[in-house]
Amino acid sequence: MNQSEKEIEEEQFKKEFEERVEKRKAWLMEQLKSCGKFLDVSANKLDDLDALTIALYLHECQIELTLFHIATNSITDRGFIDMLTGLQWHDKLKEIYIGNNQISEIGVQGFIEISSSFKQLKILSMSSCSIDDNTFIQLCYALPELKNLQQLQVPANNISDFGLICFSTLLATNCLPNLTVLHFGNNPLTSKSLVPLFQALKKNKTIKILYLNDIGMDLQTIKQMAICLKKNKYLEELNLGNTGFSNAAAQILWPNLKYLKTLRLWNNHLTDKAIFEFINVLEKEELRLSYLGLQDNEIEEVDLIEDLNGLLKQNELIDQLTEQIENDVEEENEKKQISKMIELNKFEEIEEKLEELDKLSTQQVQDEEEINELQGILKTKKDAQEQC
Structure with missing residues (x-):
């Protein structure tokens, strides 16, 4: 192949690529226009080129958006920051889902800078955004301005003890008066921060659903959790799946489940002994628990599960x-x-x-x-x- 043929081939490839980009842009723009107030393009294999189209739409859109879902795509910090320039003008947003992209703490920090615009925000979901302690602490400073926030979801990040302790002070001082759902699952947390969290939750009257799945917990943490659950009348659902929950932990927790309605303990180390002990507690104590998730535990006696249910x-x-x-x-x-x-x-x-x-x-x-x-x-x- 001579030089002239190579140039023709490259030109043809470039032309075809541009045509595909334009078709993709036209398709996405139609998708966005059909969304109305509820912009939801989750799980569409979108990348940074698509993010530019979304950014353009956000600037041109005359509709007051109330929902912004871009989760589970391949958007990076560059594309996300492009979108933020237009997103900040949509101050009526009530839901923002940006998780499971390739967004890191750089993109999250960009969001934090404009977060005060979203006074009506109720749900903020940022799973798998590589959020570390420094970034999360910055977010903690911004959260009290979101007075209407009801759900905060930050699972599968890099938030460790310093970040959670900072957040626990917000709960202890009632700085998030409408927060009802909190998802911290699959973060590198230890008893150093989990114990202060449960201490803050003792008197908390807003949190109803708490996810702490995929976090290793020792007996010291379980004891503080038990004290919290005995006093807290408002927490209704707790997820402790894949936390290493054992029979010894169950022996501590069972008698203190006074007000909790739903407890999820999937993929742990519970045996028939723990279930038999819990049945005895249920027969003697007045508990409100109506669902106990026990999938993937070491339980062999089917009859025990039937009696429990x-x-x-x-x-x-x-x-x-x-x-x-x-x-x-x-x-x-x-x-x-x-x-x-x-x-x-x-x-x-x-x-x-x-x-x-x-x-x-x-x-x-x-x-x-x-x-x-x-x-x-x-x-x-x-x-x-x-x-x-």
Whole structure:
């Protein structure tokens, strides 16, 4: 192949590549336009060239976006930062999912710089973003400005003890008043930070769902967790899958599961002994637990699992009945309040009518006085004319 043929081939390749890029850009732009307020292009094999198209759309888009999902693609920091220049103007966003891309702490820091724009944000998900302690601590400083944040998901990052301790101070000081879901799974955390976390959660009244899966936990951590669960009335679901949870840990935790409703313990080291002990606890103690996830443990007796599930089902039915009674009481209270409001309105209407009648009566008296006065004047004039 001579030089001329090579140049022609390269030119042809370049032309075909540009055509493919333009087709991809046109396809993605149509996808984005069809999203409306809910921009969701997750799991579409998008790269940084696609990120430029998204950035252009974010600048041109006149719709107020409420959802931004780009998770599970191949976007790097470069493409993500391009998008941030347009994303910051969409301040009505309620959900942001950027996880499982090739975004690192550089891209996350770029997001942190504009995060104060998203005052209405409810869900922030940044899984597998290579977030280290320094970056996460920067995020912790920014989080209190997101007053409406309800879910924070940062699993599979590089957040260690320093980062979690910093976050625990936010919980202890109630700086995140609406946060209900917290996902720290698969981070390199130890008892140095997990113990302060559980201490902060003792009095916390907002967190309902907590993920701590894929984190190794020793018995010291389990003891602090047990103390927390015994006192915390608001945590409903806890995920401890693949944490090395053993029979010894179960012996500590079982009697303290007073308020928890769902406990996930998949892929651990529990045996029949732990299940038998938990059945005894369920029969003796008043627990609210209605689901216990035990997949991939070392349990052999199927009958034990059936007995356990039967007791948990009873708790579920009791919980449903209690909830129904509470709803009925609440509904009855609402009806009473409405009835009182109607009565008050009636009293107000009666008072208004009495005031109107009083005004009419006063006016009538005034009219009679005027008539008597006029009649007196007429009589005086008539008497004067007769005398003449």
